[in-house]
Amino acid sequence: MSLQVSDLRVHYRTLKGDVRALDGVSFDLADGEILGLVGESGCGKSTLGKALIRMDGRMRRTGGTVALDGEELPIDDDRRMNDFRFRRVSLIPQYAMSALNPTRKIRRLVAELLRSRGAAVDPAELESRMAHVGLPPAVLDRYPIELSGGMRQRMVMVISTLLDPSLLIADEVTSALDVSTQKAVARALLGFRDSGYVKSMIFITHDLALTHHIADTIMVMYAGRLAEKAPADVIVKAPRHPYTRLLLDSLPEVGVRYADRRLDGIAGSPPSLLDPPAGCRFRDRCPLAGEECGEDPPVTELAPDHHVACWKA
Amino acid sequence: MRRYFRRKLLVYGLTFFVAVTVNWMIPRFMPGDPVASMVARANMTQPQAVAAMRAYYNDLFGFDQPLWQQYLSFWGALLRGDFGLSIWLFPTPVGTVIADAVPYTLALVVPSVLLSWVVGNWFGAYAARRRVLDNTVLPIGYILTATPYMWLAVLLAWGLGVVAGLFPVAGGYSFSMQPTWSWAFLLDLLHHWALPFLSLFLVALGGWAIGMRNMIIYELESDYANYLSALGAPSRLIRRYAFRNAVLPQITGLALQLGVIVAGALVTEIVFAYPGLGSLILKAIQNSDFFLLQGTFLFIVLGVLIANFIIDIVYVVVDPRTRAGMAGADA
Ligand SMILES: Nc1ncnc2c1ncn2[C@@H]1O[C@H](COP(=O)(O)OP(=O)(O)OP(=O)(O)O)[C@@H](O)[C@H]1O
Ligand code: SF4
Ligand SMILES: [Mg+2]
Numbered sequence: 107m108s109l110q111v112s113d114l115r116v117h118y119r120t121l122k123g124d125v126r127a128l129d130g131v132s133f134d135l136a137d138g139e140i141l142g143l144v145g146e147s148g149c150g151k152s153t154l155g156k157a158l159i160r161m162d163g164r165m166r167r168t169g170g171t172v173a174l175d176g177e178e179l180p181i182d183d184d185r186r187m188n189d190f191r192f193r194r195v196s197l198i199p200q201y202a203m204s205a206l207n208p209t210r211k212i213r214r215l216v217a218e219l220l221r222s223r224g225a226a227v228d229p230a231e232l233e234s235r236m237a238h239v240g241l242p243p244a245v246l247d248r249y250p251i252e253l254s255g256g257m258r259q260r261m262v263m264v265i266s267t268l269l270d271p272s273l274l275i276a277d278e279v280t281s282a283l284d285v286s287t288q289k290a291v292a293r294a295l296l297g298f299r300d301s302g303y304v305k306s307m308i309f310i311t312h313d314l315a316l317t318h319h320i321a322d323t324i325m326v327m328y329a330g331r332l333a334e335k336a337p338a339d340v341i342v343k344a345p346r347h348p349y350t351r352l353l354l355d356s357l358p359e360v361g362v363r364y365a366d367r368r369l370d371g372i373a374g375s376p377p378s379l380l381d382p383p384a385g386c387r388f389r390d391r392c393p394l395a396g397e398e399c400g401e402d403p404p405v406t407e408l409a410p411d412h413h414v415a416c417w418k419a
Numbered sequence: 420m421r422r423y424f425r426r427k428l429l430v431y432g433l434t435f436f437v438a439v440t441v442n443w444m445i446p447r448f449m450p451g452d453p454v455a456s457m458v459a460r461a462n463m464t465q466p467q468a469v470a471a472m473r474a475y476y477n478d479l480f481g482f483d484q485p486l487w488q489q490y491l492s493f494w495g496a497l498l499r500g501d502f503g504l505s506i507w508l509f510p511t512p513v514g515t516v517i518a519d520a521v522p523y524t525l526a527l528v529v530p531s532v533l534l535s536w537v538v539g540n541w542f543g544a545y546a547a548r549r550r551v552l553d554n555t556v557l558p559i560g561y562i563l564t565a566t567p568y569m570w571l572a573v574l575l576a577w578g579l580g581v582v583a584g585l586f587p588v589a590g591g592y593s594f595s596m597q598p599t600w601s602w603a604f605l606l607d608l609l610h611h612w613a614l615p616f617l618s619l620f621l622v623a624l625g626g627w628a629i630g631m632r633n634m635i636i637y638e639l640e641s642d643y644a645n646y647l648s649a650l651g652a653p654s655r656l657i658r659r660y661a662f663r664n665a666v667l668p669q670i671t672g673l674a675l676q677l678g679v680i681v682a683g684a685l686v687t688e689i690v691f692a693y694p695g696l697g698s699l700i701l702k703a704i705q706n707s708d709f710f711l712l713q714g715t716f717l718f719i720v721l722g723v724l725i726a727n728f729i730i731d732i733v734y735v736v737v738d739p740r741t742r743a744g745m746a747g748a749d750a
Pocket of ligand 3: 151152153278
């Protein structure tokens with residue numbers, strides 16, 4: 107088991123009170139598994155990604171544990187977490203196109219970063235990994251500003267995985283790209299996993315159809331909680347949670363991604379995470395909602411590897 | 420790259436041309452008749468002698484020629500490095516008068532500009548990481564930049580000069596001294612230099628420190644800094660990048676501020692009766708010495724333009740972004 111998250115609770119401290127962005131999330135990630143993480147905007151996807159590598163100043167863990175390869179991650183101890191970052195857990199950020207210092211040539215930038223982490227550059231390995239994502243070695247002698255946005259993003263993909271991390275978090279890496287480039291990036295990420303550059307991966311996106319192409323497992327989140335998690339095919343073909351079904355219905359045809367169709371086709375909006383109501387958080391929008399939904403539905407394993415949090419599933 | 424510099428040179432050349440023309444015009448249309456004032460100073464009573472002297476000066480300065488010819492010969496003389504003769508210190512050439520004053524102005528402007536820039540940047544960068552320091556540096560910095568040069572100069576002259584008696588408040592050196600290469604004279608020079616230098620340095624310092632602090636904070640919140648932190652890079656590396664990237668706009672700032680600082684230096688010189696170009700301008704105005712005025716203005720304009728050009732070159736050398744932008748423009 108590569109990653110084990112159990113009952114993780116992460117809140118944002120704000121002036122109005124705690125925003126419960128992650129409110130008891132548990133899941134496992136096997137070695138070599140790619141987990142697609144989907145859900146409406148604001149459901150806590152990025153919060154989960156950040157919690158696993160670097161929490162920002164306003165985030166607090168209020169409960170739960172995270173273990174990577176059997177070792178507990180000190181996610182709220184910035185200093186100790188540093189040992190894990192880059193080497194064991196790495197990140198391709200949403201802002202990958204602007205993630206490189208514009209005034210350093212790539213070669214020097216990579217060398218300085220690796221040296222600062224006590225690692226050395228293996229030029230042959232670096233160039234072969236760049237070739238893997240279609241970047242010529244000449245890129246090393248350019249400044250980031252001399253590269254196109256797509257090239258910069260691919261360079262960040264190479265850099266982030268240079269130390270062969272166990273877990274890679276890819277947050278919305280395809281959102282800003284056109285459809286054909288999205289496919290190329292998704293293929294490159296699959297290649298990273300298949301070449302053993304990364305062991306397992308969490309692929310965060312709005313795009314259920316694209317996730318279906320690359321993920322082994324899909325996890326659907328709703329308002330800071332897990333709604334459903336199952337093998338990708340099962341989620342797409344036999345979803346059990348009403349929210350997942352509505353998500354799929356809002357896509358015209360599974361497996362085809364129509365331009366700019368996003369996961370926003372469901373009437374209503376999720377509850378505020380500042381002070382969420384008791385019971386199932388999807389209740390206000392759920393067509394099946396009933397009496398029992400006033401209590402929190404537990405996450406149950408309906409079939410092997412198929413977890414659902416719904417009384418009526 | 421070459422096109423960039425050609426364009427810059429053209430802009431600077433045009434600026435210089437306009438400056439020369441304006442400089443030629445202003446004193447000529449300024450109230451006050453310099454020849455009359457010279458004649459008056461010679462204290463002559465006989466009308467014939469006065470007329471003769473008038474003719475002599477008019478001929479010497481070329482006032483009897485039509486304006487366009489005066490303008491052309493002005494350029495001709497300028498290109499030969501001939502600024503004419505000073506009226507105030509007649510018959511010393513304006514070039515000599517300026518050459519005597521320039522070292523004083525340079526001795527004030529160059530160290531105060533460079534030191535305030537270096538110290539200010541260092542201070543601002545340091546303040547950006549220390550809360551306590553930040554809370555003190557920021558208000559002090561704002562007060563300093565908001566202070567007019569003249570005001571701070573007067574304040575320092577009064578406080579450290581008149582009240583505390585630590586420094587002399589006027590002149591480049593003591594009246595009792597003769598310029599020589601002796602330690603005593605050099606010390607005396609330094610003693611007189613301290614206050615005007617300090618007032619220039621302090622006003623500029625605040626601006627640089629605030630600018631740098633804000634730039635560093637901006638850089639530390641940028642995407643590349645976040646990415647590096649997420650990969651566990653030590654803050655030493657991140658700060659190094661941030662500092663370098665934050666210094667770049669400060670270089671442009673230096674180019675933009677140079678004119679203001681030089682103007683401030685001129686005013687400060689006047690406050691301290693420091694024998695540089697600023698005092699020269701005052702003297703030239705008081706004596707309707709427009710050759711001297713023209714010469715001094717032109718010298719200052721030329722100096723600022725050259726300094727700007729040097730900063731442009733430095734900027735292109737240190738910031739790859741401008742180079743990349745230029746390569747794009749050339750392609
Ligand atoms: N810095 C913050 N301070 C306070 N609340 C925050 C902060 N960042 C996020 N939140 C809140 O936490 C919740 C989860 O945010 P998160 O960024 O994880 O959503 P997301 O699923 O990544 O959304 P998106 O798809 O738009 O990226 C949201 O309700 C958001 O309003
Ligand atoms: S628990 Fe009830 S409200 Fe929640 S999703 Fe299931 S049926 Fe709908
Ligand atoms: Mg997000």
